[in-house]
Amino acid sequence: MSKNPGSACHGCGICCIVPDISTLGKPMWVPCVHLSPERVCTIYEERPAVCRNYLPDSVCDEMASIPTESERIQHYAMAFDVLQPSVTSTKR
Numbered sequence: 001m002s003k004n005p006g007s008a009c010h011g012c013g014i015c016c017i018v019p020d021i022s023t024l025g026k027p028m029w030v031p032c033v034h035l036s037p038e039r040v041c042t043i044y045e046e047r048p049a050v051c052r053n054y055l056p057d058s059v060c061d062e063m064a065s066i067p068t069e070s071e072r073i074q075h076y077a078m079a080f081d082v083l084q085p086s087v088t089s090t091k092r
């Protein structure tokens with residue numbers, strides 16, 4: 001994948017679910033406590049630098065056309081080579 005200035009965030013929220021974010025005490029595969037059920041950041045204006053600095057990339061572009069959240073999670077995990085737990089559904 002690559003950081004592409006032309007890539008846009010389509011609000012899937014997967015980057016707020018799969019990676020660990022130590023600044024937030026967020027473990028891998030656990031949705032951020034600030035992510036709403038609609039997959040919106042509830043502290044968007046105050047979100048930490050690690051979130052502000054995360055830029056959409058080609059993986060985001062690819063995921064835009066993937067219809068389900070579980071498939072998008074799978075695609076993200078494969079793209080970033082993140083080991084997936086046996087329970088894959090993180091829907092709250």
Ligand code: SF4
Nearest residue numbers: 009010012013015060
């Ligand atoms: S994974 Fe990409 S498209 Fe999805 S919310 Fe994060 S930045 Fe946006």
Ligand code: SF4
Nearest residue numbers: 016032034035041051
């Ligand atoms: S603080 Fe907001 S942008 Fe950062 S991981 Fe949580 S929900 Fe996502």
